[in-house]
Amino acid sequence: MAAIWKGAITFGLVSIPVELRTAVRGDRISFRMLHAEDLSPVKYERVCSEDGETVPWSEVVKGYEYAKGKYVVLTDEDFERAALEASRAIDILDFVKQDEIDPRYFETPYYLVPSKGGERPYALLREAMRRTGAVGIGKIIIRQKQNLAAVKVVGDALVLELMRFANELVDTTDFSFPASDIVKPQELTMAEQLIGNLAEPFSPDKYTDDYRANLMRIIRAKLKGKKADLEPMQEAEPADEQVIDLMSRLRESLEQGKKHPSRAKRARSGTVRAPRKAAASRERTPPKSRRSA
């Protein structure tokens, strides 16, 4: 993979020559749009919305819509004037702690690969950052656009993560989120149990893009001239452990319910509940905390 950017990490008097390589693979299946009749690829044409005529590139300009249907035209010259001086450096301004950065700020990761001769200072910076748990925050200009970036240690690599500027994040106060005081303690205990049941170390390999897999199966089957069978019902016995665990918890919940005499009697008899009028005089049973404890 070609370098996206070549330059140097600089801070203080140090300068480490590096290249930026992509760390994310676009894994989307791409499709060509075809004319259904003869399967020839269709193409886009730029058409004037006024007269329907094709517009050549030479007649295309860029406009900023400042009000509905009203434009200010910007020329190449205007864009050049706005462009920043193409600095070839990642200027590290501050070192911060990794967990101080809200993950919402991170956008796209790139690998920083040392250029020839940069290996030693690269390793030095990496180890120093590793020991101090520091993340460098700086700015980098890529294709004339200034970006906020974080430099961090991942294994043997320094990773540059493009970041969002603070004004790009939608503030949480734009929405209303429920306060925590509406949560009932019993429900919380129950919800916590449910979370506990599903607690696992994070292993990203486990999660796959099923839509992509389905599409590839259909494509491969079509190449072979068959219709893909996408939903073979798994007739295997349901996840046994989970089921057994649930059965025992269910048994427990029944046992706990039994401690209440009137409830136990009714539960055992297995008959339909007496009409409400008869039941209405019965005292309300105590709060459930007893059972869910």
Add this chain to the structure above:
Amino acid sequence: MKRAGMRKSAAPRARTARSRTSAAGSRVVDSLEEIERSGGDGTVELGGGATLTVSSLGKVFFPRDGFTKGDLMRYYARVEDAILPVMRDRPLVLKRYPNGIDGQSFYQQNAPDSVPAGVRAETIRNEEGERQRRLIGGDLLTLLYIVQLGAISVDPWHSRVAQLDEADFTILDLDPGPKASFSTVVEVAKLVKDELDTLKLTAVAKTSGASGMHIVVPLEPGLSDETAVLAAQLVATRVVARAPRISTIERAVRARPSGTVYVDYLQNIRGKTVAAAYAVRARPGATVSTPLEWSEIDKGLDPRDFTIESVPDRLRRRGDLWARAMKKGNSIRAVLDARATTPKSRR
């Protein structure tokens, strides 16, 4: 979806349906029509001297279909024999749409400070022992009052005022993800039925009135809502283990595999509710959460077929499937005992 025969005025169709309604309900339908003809404000006679003041019956609640507040009240009067027992003695959660289904809406749990005579409101204690005033279902006057407030969706609790900590049934809420079609919901519902059969549990399925289905397992008396959750979780877990491609119990919406139906067993946590059987939903078409026969749950089932126009007639023809299914509660102990004696008997 284009619908033939969109109507602006409710009156003509209302007449044809009247013959299929109970005598008392029919009187109320007459009374409502009378009020509508004379401007939309007036007093409904509910028989036995009970009356309720209503207003703006001509207000359109369902803009696409033209159904009004009056249409909604007439529907409930027509199906009162079926829907009132579903709500009887249960605290109700209202979702109010003062400007129709396309306008803003909000949930209302508490009863208004003062309610008209004959409306049932009771003070209950929640789990923290706080006193809360709630509307309690079971009579037509209260239900019509709820519609008068602009509430379209009405959800009853799973427990009744006399035993708020006992669940009367447990629900599996089949909620299709954005890329799952209703035919996938049907497939998952069949799998749920299969697992319920294996566990020897009886149940009734109903359309949610929106995009999913509810499968409701009646419980014998004396079971806690905790047991209700676990019983539903057991069924859901078995279903998902069998068909992970089309079903999921993943709670985080974003982590659910694309195209799956969420088999939600957590609607049984106390205080959670789902729409009542025969209740109208705030959806285009004025769809109704409608109990089904298991044989109907197959290709071609379309939840949009069940509306405030079609359901009264369907009730007449098919009978009250909900009441029939709720007659006898299931024993959960029997499930455990059956499993203990014949492990893996299905294979």
